[in-house]
Structure formats: structure tokens, C-alpha cells
Amino acid sequence: MAERVIVLGGGIIGLSCAFEALRLGYDVTVIEPEAFGGQASGAAAGMLAPFTENPEQPDPFFRLCLESLKLYPSWLADIEAASGCRADLLQTGSLTVALHEADLLPLQTRLAWQRPFGSGAELVEGERLRRMEPQLAANALAAVYTPRESHVYAPALVAALEKACRKLGARLVDHAGGIQAPDLFSTKGIRIETSACGSHDGDRLVVCSGAWAGHYAASFGFPIPVHPIRGQICSFDVSFGEVRHMVFSSQAYWVGKRNGTLVCGASEDVAGFDRTVTERGIDRLVRWGPRVLPFLDGREPIDRWAGLRPATRDGWPLIGPIPGREDVILAAGHYRNGILLSPATGALVGRMLAGKAQSDEARCFAPDRFAALHSRRGR
Ligand SMILES: Cc1cc2nc3c(=O)[nH]c(=O)nc-3n(C[C@H](O)[C@H](O)[C@H](O)COP(=O)(O)OP(=O)(O)OC[C@H]3O[C@@H](n4cnc5c(N)ncnc54)[C@H](O)[C@@H]3O)c2cc1C
Known part of the structure; x- marks a missing residue:
């Protein structure tokens, strides 16, 4: 047996x-x-x-x-074959955006040490960056493009x-x-x-x-x-492909899903085992959005939710x-x-x-x- x-x-x-x-x-x-x-x-x-x-x-x-x-x-x-269900892996790559000169040095440092690990990443700026991600704010100085990063639903x-x-x-x-x-x-x-x-x-x-x-x-x-760290997160109704890559900034990230939602996360707050979504937590994400993706100006999320990340001391x-x-x-x-x-x-x-x-x-x-x-x- x-x-x-x-x-x-x-x-x-x-x-x-x-x-x-x-x-x-x-x-x-x-x-x-x-x-x-x-x-x-x-x-x-x-x-x-x-x-x-x-x-x-x-x-x-x-x-x-x-x-x-x-x-x-x-x-x-293997999971999709065993289940007959799709998990919607999207091989979009990611862009980590620098809005200020001060953001550039840490990004360059990261690029240098990660290259030998096969990141395939590069610094993209100017016209090329606009072509890659047309919705990005015009004042974005540059971004680290990491082609191997992806996401699932x-x-x-x-x-x-x-x-x-x-x-x-x-x-x-x-x-x-x-x-x-x-x-x-x-x-x-x-x-x-x-x-x-x-x-x-x-x-x-x-x-x-x-x-x-x-x-x-x-x-x-x-x-x-192990202790809970609450993550508050929301989503906007957009068209699939409007934001082509996962976009990271110092205060939030955006991930476009195949179902036409743009997921924007996430807060990190200590609230015990409370999974309540607060105005304050979501407002911060909504206010930050247009600085990186101006088309989000004036848009309200269609959904908002929270989860408890299992955090450890190290x-x-x-x-x-x-x-x-x-x-x-x-x-x-x-x-x-x-x-x-x-x-x-x-x-x-x-x-x-x-x-x-x-x-x-x-x-x-x-x-x-x-x-x-x-x-x-x-x-
Ligand atoms: C807003 C947010 C965004 C995130 N985004 C990402 C991301 O983009 N990429 C990524 O890799 N990770 C992400 N994470 C982190 C990721 O979700 C977690 O690391 C992961 O889900 C942890 O999985 P888990 O199974 O350990 O925990 P859980 O999914 O919390 O599952 C633990 C389960 O244990 C059960 N349980 C409770 N009490 C007991 C008990 N006494 N005995 C047994 N079972 C019990 C619970 O009901 C629960 O179902 C995100 C998390 C949050 C909150």
C-alpha cells in the first residue's frame, strides 16, 4: 500500500x-x-x-x-495536461521604470550583477521605450527590460x-x-x-x-x-494588450491580464489576520497610477481585494x-x-x-x- x-x-x-x-x-x-x-x-x-x-x-x-x-x-x-485547464501564462517580460535620476543607479547595479544569471535584461530609454510601452508616462527616464519575467492568472x-x-x-x-x-x-x-x-x-x-x-x-x-502582511490590490477595466509588459515602479506595479483587467498592487501593511480592504490602502495605488501610466487618470478600480502574505523574519x-x-x-x-x-x-x-x-x-x-x-x- x-x-x-x-x-x-x-x-x-x-x-x-x-x-x-x-x-x-x-x-x-x-x-x-x-x-x-x-x-x-x-x-x-x-x-x-x-x-x-x-x-x-x-x-x-x-x-x-x-x-x-x-x-x-x-x-x-503537466498541470494543464492533467487538469485540462489553462493557467494563462503570459510571457510579457517586465519593465522596471525609473522616474528620477536617483532611481537609475540601483537599476544599473542590478543589471550588472544579474546578467551572468541569464536575466537577458537591458536598459531601455527614449523612443525605444515609448514604442515598447506606449502608455508609459513621457517623463519616464528609462526602464530595465527583463524579457524572461512572466505572469500567470x-x-x-x-x-x-x-x-x-x-x-x-x-x-x-x-x-x-x-x-x-x-x-x-x-x-x-x-x-x-x-x-x-x-x-x-x-x-x-x-x-x-x-x-x-x-x-x-x-x-x-x-x-x-511566520506572520501575516496584508496586501491590498485592485484592478482596472482596460483592453487586453493596452499595457504590454508587467510594469514596476517604486510604489506600485501593473499587470495586464488576458481577461482585460489591469491588476495594480499592492500595499504592505501589518493588520494581523484582518483582510479588510481600506480606502487608504487602495487610494494610494489609484493616486500613483497616472504618474506612471497617465491613461489611468480619473479611472476608478472595478474590483479591490486583499490577501495575507506569509512573511518570515528573514x-x-x-x-x-x-x-x-x-x-x-x-x-x-x-x-x-x-x-x-x-x-x-x-x-x-x-x-x-x-x-x-x-x-x-x-x-x-x-x-x-x-x-x-x-x-x-x-x-
Ligand atoms: C496582494 C498579493 C499579491 C501577491 N502577488 C504575488 C505575485 O505576483 N507573485 C508571487 O509569486 N506571489 C505573490 N503573492 C504572494 C503569494 O500569494 C503567497 O506567497 C502564496 O500565495 C502563499 O501560498 P500559501 O499556500 O503558503 O498560502 P495561502 O494561499 O494563504 O494558503 C494557506 C492555506 O492554509 C489554510 N489554513 C489556515 N489555517 C490553517 C490551519 N490551522 N491548518 C491548515 N491550514 C490552514 C488557509 O485557509 C489557506 O487556504 C502575493 C500576495 C498578495 C497578498
């Missing part, structure tokens, strides 16, 4: 880990307290932008993002992943209500009790509960410093077995890049489930790295 893997959390990370486990032949159950993709994953802008998101240095996090981008096309093709990707997992035989338990943290110290194997959908037994556990990962700290016996995700229990794996804390990092996270968790050796690089994301820090400081 195949080993039974229970995945807790039905966001993109949980579903990606489930998809990988199914492909490796495990018997998989995914348990979600509410609706699949109903939290951060369904709220995301869907950008796959490792170069723009990592302007500082080529650290292990940047390399993980890059690896994930490389995996995306074939991973997505995140709600469609989550729906496709859910369907692919179902087709591959997963038990998908949504609206499970409260999930009791398992008592790992007094039981053998894994038993998960839920308030609305009974109990579920497994041999291995993968915890992918996003911003709620800290819920399991006491039961797992080590600190899990900005890197927690991916790996918990101390002393190889059968319990944590995959959470993907902060601003969970959509991008899904294929790489699924692949890492798959290797861990299969008992394969982890690389030194992968160990940088060990979930207990903060606990280790605490005890070193305590000595």
Missing part, C-alpha cells in the same frame, strides 16, 4: 506539494479549513519575477526563485492545480473547519482531527498553512516565526522537516513569491518525502533556523 501523505492547507503551496507527492505515487489527502485558494494564493497578482523581486544580491533565495522560474513551463504544462492556476490533484487521485477535503494541531509526542503516525470533516490518518505530514503556520509551533515544539520561506521528525515537513512563509516558488517548493518537498539528500543550499531554508539562532544567542 502506498504511504499516506496528509497536506494541511489548500493554497498554492499545499496543492503544489500534493501534486508532486501524487506524481511520486503517494496516497494524498489535502485538508483545508475553508476554500482551496481562498487566501493569499487566490489574491496574488501571479507575477513570476525573480530578477525584479531580488534587486540586491545573488543569495540562496534568489537562486531558489530562479530555479523555480526555470521549472515553470514544464510544471505548468493565480486564481486559474490554483483551480487547475486543484483539478489536477483530484484527477491524480487526491482526497481533497475543503471547509474542514478548525484543524487541531497533531500531538506528535504521544502518538505514532499522524492523526488530524477537524471540527467539520472528521479525522484523517496518515504516515507523513506536510504543513502548508501559509500565514497561519505559527498555529503549529507549540505542537511541533519550536518557534515558527524573508525566506521555511521548507524542510521539523527537528527530530523526518515524517513532518513544513513548507510555509513564501511571503511575496509563493506563486513563483511553487514548482521549486513542490520539488524540494518531493525530494524530502522520498528521503533524498538535501543540498547545502536547500538547508538554508530549514524551518528551525531561528530556533538554532535563539539557542546560540542563549549560550
Whole structure:
């Protein structure tokens, strides 16, 4: 009989880990307290932008993002083939716009160190920039064009992943209500009790509960410093192709979707687990828009929503077995890049489930790295 893997959390990370486990032949159950993709994953802008998101240095996090981008096309093709659904990958490239002289130096620095990593990026200005993105403000000095960056429609990707997992035989338990943290110290194997959908037994556990990962700290016996950072985001009704690239500026970004919406994000505010959309959060995005894309002047968003990014203390995700229990794996804390990092996270968790050796690089994301820090400081 195949080993039974229970995945807790039905966001993109949980579903990606489930998809990988199914492909490796495990018997998989995914348990979600509410609706699949109903939290951060369904709220995301869907950008796959490792170069723009990592302007500082080529650290292990940047390399993980890059690896994930490389995996995306074939991973997505497998999901689309298994599900019969499209996730709307658009290979638009991105433009990071400089409106002031002071913005140029950091962009040039970024260009220089990222080139050896295959960014293919270049600085574009003047007439060429206007031709590439006709709606851009006339006072935009220059932009870094990064052709390898792309985006997906995140709600469609989550729906496709859910369907692919179902087709591959997963038990998908949504609206499970409260999930009791398992008592790992007094039981053998894994038993998960839920308030609305009974109990579920497994041999291995993968915890992918996003911003709620800290819920399991006491039961797992080590600190899990993941906290929610609210992202407020909105969309405008435009024509498809009116904004051709993903456009980034210092205060906001814009992503044109195939359905004719232009998604504009996103705030970063600390509001606990509150997902309310505030006037202040959205107003800032609406006011900033015409400075970069003047055609947005006077336009009101047609939709506005918010999600809770799972943030960690060092900005890197927690991916790996918990101390002393190889059968319990944590995959959470993907902060601003969970959509991008899904294929790489699924692949890492798959290797861990299969008992394969982890690389030194992968160990940088060990979930207990903060606990280790605490005890070193305590000595
Ligand atoms: C506005 C916004 C824009 C973003 N844009 C991008 C982008 O362009 N590109 C990108 O790569 N990333 C983006 N992100 C980040 C990305 O959305 C997240 O990193 C990613 O969705 C995290 O996935 P997750 O599955 O860990 O979390 P979630 O999607 O939040 O899923 C976690 C799940 O766990 C469930 N849960 C809650 N409590 C428990 C419990 N006790 N036990 C088990 N499960 C539980 C929740 O109901 C939820 O469904 C954006 C985020 C936001 C908010």
C-alpha cells in the first residue's frame, strides 16, 4: 500500500506539494479549513519575477526563485495536461521604470550583477521605450527590460492545480473547519482531527498553512516565526494588450491580464489576520497610477481585494522537516513569491518525502533556523 501523505492547507503551496507527492505515487489527502485558494494564493497578482523581486544580491533565495522560474513551463504544462485547464501564462517580460535620476543607479547595479544569471535584461530609454510601452508616462527616464519575467492568472492556476490533484487521485477535503494541531509526542503516525470533516490518518505530514503556520509551533515544539502582511490590490477595466509588459515602479506595479483587467498592487501593511480592504490602502495605488501610466487618470478600480502574505523574519520561506521528525515537513512563509516558488517548493518537498539528500543550499531554508539562532544567542 502506498504511504499516506496528509497536506494541511489548500493554497498554492499545499496543492503544489500534493501534486508532486501524487506524481511520486503517494496516497494524498489535502485538508483545508475553508476554500482551496481562498487566501493569499487566490489574491496574488501571479507575477513570476525573480530578477525584479531580488534587486540586491545573488543569495540562496534568489537562486531558489530562479530555479523555480526555470521549472515553470514544464510544471505548468503537466498541470494543464492533467487538469485540462489553462493557467494563462503570459510571457510579457517586465519593465522596471525609473522616474528620477536617483532611481537609475540601483537599476544599473542590478543589471550588472544579474546578467551572468541569464536575466537577458537591458536598459531601455527614449523612443525605444515609448514604442515598447506606449502608455508609459513621457517623463519616464528609462526602464530595465527583463524579457524572461512572466505572469500567470493565480486564481486559474490554483483551480487547475486543484483539478489536477483530484484527477491524480487526491482526497481533497475543503471547509474542514478548525484543524487541531497533531500531538506528535504521544502518538505514532499522524492523526488530524477537524471540527467539520472528521479525522484523517496518515504516515507523513506536510504543513502548508501559509500565514497561519505559527498555529503549529507549540505542537511541533519550536518557534515558527511566520506572520501575516496584508496586501491590498485592485484592478482596472482596460483592453487586453493596452499595457504590454508587467510594469514596476517604486510604489506600485501593473499587470495586464488576458481577461482585460489591469491588476495594480499592492500595499504592505501589518493588520494581523484582518483582510479588510481600506480606502487608504487602495487610494494610494489609484493616486500613483497616472504618474506612471497617465491613461489611468480619473479611472476608478472595478474590483479591490486583499490577501495575507506569509512573511518570515528573514524573508525566506521555511521548507524542510521539523527537528527530530523526518515524517513532518513544513513548507510555509513564501511571503511575496509563493506563486513563483511553487514548482521549486513542490520539488524540494518531493525530494524530502522520498528521503533524498538535501543540498547545502536547500538547508538554508530549514524551518528551525531561528530556533538554532535563539539557542546560540542563549549560550
Ligand atoms: C496582494 C498579493 C499579491 C501577491 N502577488 C504575488 C505575485 O505576483 N507573485 C508571487 O509569486 N506571489 C505573490 N503573492 C504572494 C503569494 O500569494 C503567497 O506567497 C502564496 O500565495 C502563499 O501560498 P500559501 O499556500 O503558503 O498560502 P495561502 O494561499 O494563504 O494558503 C494557506 C492555506 O492554509 C489554510 N489554513 C489556515 N489555517 C490553517 C490551519 N490551522 N491548518 C491548515 N491550514 C490552514 C488557509 O485557509 C489557506 O487556504 C502575493 C500576495 C498578495 C497578498
